[in-house]
Amino acid sequence: MRIGLLTDGGYPYATGESRLWCDRLVRGLPQHEFDLFALSRSAHQEDQGWVRLPHHVSRVRTAPLWTPEDGTLRGSGERGLLARLVTGGGVSFGRRDRRRFAHHLTALATAICATEDAGPDPATGEGPGAELFTEGLYGLAELARERGGLHLALRSETTVRILEAASRARGTGRTVQSATVVDHLAFAAELERVLRPLSLDWYDQESLGAVDLCHAASGGAAALPGLLAKRFFGVPLLVTEHGVQLRTHYLSAPDAPFGAPVRALLANFHAQLAAEVYRQAAIVTAGNTHVRRWQQRCGADPAEQRTVYPGMAAERFSPVGEDDDAGGPDTLVWVGRIEPAKDLIALLHAFAEVRRAEPDARLRIFGAPAESDEATTYLAHCRALAAQLFPDEATGAHAEGVSPVSFEEIGGPEVPDLAEAYAAGGVIVLSSVVEGFPISLVESMFCGRATVSTDVGAVVEVIGGTGLVVPPRNPRALADACIALLRDPERRARLGAAARARALELFTVEQNLAAFRGIYLELISHAPVRREADAVDADGEPLLFATPAEARLLGHWTQPQPPATGARSPSWAAGAEPEEEGAECAGELEQVAAGQPGRSPQREPASGPGPGPALSPAPAPEPVAARRSGPVREPVCVCGPGDGDA
Structure with a gap:
């Protein structure tokens, strides 16, 4: 089938949100054809170029919505x-x-x-x-x-x-x-x-009207073209959110350069847009239960929701996870992006308690290079606090003092990649006060490491019973959990093995691809779209086998049939007179016709050695209101996997 993948500020650009996830999705489903419809957010993003696209990406349409219009x-x-x-x-x-x-x-x-x-x-x-x-x-x-x-x-x-x-x-x-x-x-x-997607030239039979399914990689602006494709052409819409766009807007609103009235109006607009996206989407997938609850609060129907965890590449962490080396037995490791939401201040105060109980303990903080002034300022503040809490210690009068806390960048000579960072410690610590899907926890689970985390976001859902969880902003509880694992190596090993098994079961790329492969087939089987343009060649001649034979049968075969109300007794057992063959066939025709609202059964010539009895055409049933608005399509039979092409 042809999938229209809708992105906002990400794929196919080399930088941006959900870039890796979209690339894995497209490359992992080569049996489908993808059309990309991408919205860019900045000139810098466009200057970075695109990632290398696989062969089954047929075309890419982009819209630089960040550019100022000429007629300002x-x-x-x-x-x-x-x-x-x-x-x-x-x-x-x-x-x-x-x-x-x-x-x-x-x-x-x-x-x-x-x-x-x-x-x-x-x-x-x-x-x-x-x-x-x-x-x-x-x-x-x-x-x-x-x-x-x-x-x-x-x-x-x-x-x-x-x-x-x-x-x-x-x-x-x-x-x-x-x-x-x-x-x-x-x-x-x-x-x-925010309404610029309404003015794009994507809404014709050659663009979004030519796809079988629209898949929005996020809500908000990315889903707007999908809403219009459903409105204009009846194309089903699938929305995937690893983080709710409305929640992101709420969190970023205080930093916006607007007054309270503008922030209130923008919040109302995004809330109304999110509710409309959830109403019109055939299926809404959430990256975790935390996101799923937010979607429900914003208007999503629980019956149309699916939880699909974001797939991550486990191969890069396999050497560490399969190694018997349990890492530094006295070393705590923190990995992530250094910013105020990670609450490294609480982690440093907690480590001060750990050092009092375990004098040989070390804390290694691995972070990516700071990308903003706020991150740079916060990192400097954390370094100053660490120097104050943990003065350099020396083993003798002539030895150089070394701090038990180190700040290191991933990619250096000692830690060339993420796997080496997780391998450096026996316990991985997460001290965040705000978190969505904790990617660093999943990576540490792939490495077979025990974890101590704060109860924020989807942390509990991710680790299950394979790690320790403490309240956020509670340095004492964080310290007690770390001390408990540092003093019990056997418990660390058990939790690490269980964490690796859980991660391999739930959070791999293969699991994510299998889920979306099934969702695509489910959606297209319940909302088939027949296009006349796909049934003819370049010269306008009909293509052989473009339409399956099942499409000629009466009835809406993609809808589930209600269960039988009871067993039917044979006429000879009930003592009733046998029904005429013609009447029985007419009844069957009426039953089949009821599956397609508003259409009368068509009479077909009987096949067989002799002429069959004359059949009276069944009356057209009353139209049935569809659950969702959209054009009424002719009945199409879509075969299941292995039986034909959907």
């Missing part, structure tokens, strides 16, 4: 270019289009400005303004598709006036009502940026 509000002189709502394609809106734009943007703005205190509707589970949000979003998308874009329209004075009127309406929160003109201008610019 210039030309708003005497003719009032902004009031005329000139689009990014240079096409002026007519009177009818201006009314459409104002109507749909008003609906969207009303939904965004609605107070968050109302809560979801208990009957539908939808939050306040959900219907208005979808009306506005898809209305703007259809207008952008017809008119060539909404870039300048969303920056116009009309947009600011609509936002201002919506924020003053009844039912909005106090924070939104306090927004000034400056706030509305800032929010209009952000709204134009």
Whole structure:
């Protein structure tokens, strides 16, 4: 099948989020054809280039959404270019289009400005303004598709006036009502940026309309093209999240250069968008149970959720995991990115307690090079605290003092790679106060090391019963757990062996690929898409065997059949008169026709040695409302693995 992989700030670029996971997914499923639709976030990311793509990636479409538009509000002189709502394609809106734009943007703005205190509707589970949000979003998308874009329209004075009127309406929160003109201008610019995917030229039969399945590698902006592909072409949508985009937005909001009203409006928009993505997605996969709970709080249906752990390459850690060397028996190791969320301050205070109980203990901190000023400042603070808590110690009057705490970078002469870092210690420590999926813990489990971790994120779910877990921000509890493992080498060995077995069972690349292979087949079997273009060659002639014979059979064969209500007794046993053959066949036709709503059974000529009895066509059943909106398709039979191509 053809998969449309949707990414935001990652694959196929050499840097970015979920790059390694997407690359492993594409390379691990060579039986499928992939079309990549990628959104880039910065000029630096594009300058880094792409990774080498496998042969079954048929095409790549990119959109540099970070670039400023050429028409940055210039030309708003005497003719009032902004009031005329000139689009990014240079096409002026007519009177009818201006009314459409104002109507749909008003609906969207009303939904965004609605107070968050109302809560979801208990009957539908939808939050306040959900219907208005979808009306506005898809209305703007259809207008952008017809008119060539909404870039300048969303920056116009009309947009600011609509936002201002919506924020003053009844039912909005106090924070939104306090927004000034400056706030509305800032929010209009952000709204134009996050809605840029609506103005892309991806929504035609040659692009997203040609794929069998859209797979968004994250929520948010990456899922927007998938929403429109489902809306315009009925393409099923699969959403994968290793971290919930809405939660990420909440955590980063305090650092945004906006006032409280703009932050509130952006939070409302992202919450409404996340809820709509979860409503329209056929399946939503979470990287762990922690993410799954967040998805449910944001509106995901538990019946449509799957937990698929991110696969990691275990081969690079096999030499350490299979080695009998248990590492330094008195050495604690911390591996990760040095930043305030990792709470190395608490780890250093905990190690001070460890040194009082075990004077020979050492702490080795392995971190990647600092990439920001905040990380550099935090690293300097940690070094200063370590020097204060652990003065250099010397074994004699003429020996050089050595600190029991060392800060090292991975890739140096002593520690050339990650595996060597984990091999250096007998106990791996995680002291974070905020964590998603703890990758460093999984890597240490592949190496067969016992762990001491704080109870944050998906830590408990990952380690199970193969390590010790303590509350975050509790140096004393962290120290006690480390001392317990340092004093018991047999327990360390048992926990390390159990951790390696658990990691090999749950967190390998093979497990991840097998899960998505099954999900792809499940989705395409329940939502088959027949394309006339795939049934003809370049000259327009029909292709042989392009349509399976099962597709000609009546009924919707991809839907599960209800169980039989009871056994049917033969007519001779019940003493009833045998039914006429024609009536029995007609009943069967009625049963089959019921599987395809709104379609009458077609009469086919009977095959056999003699003419069969005349059959009366069964009446067309009443149309049945589908669970999800979308075009009604003809019945298609999709064979299972080994029986045919899906």
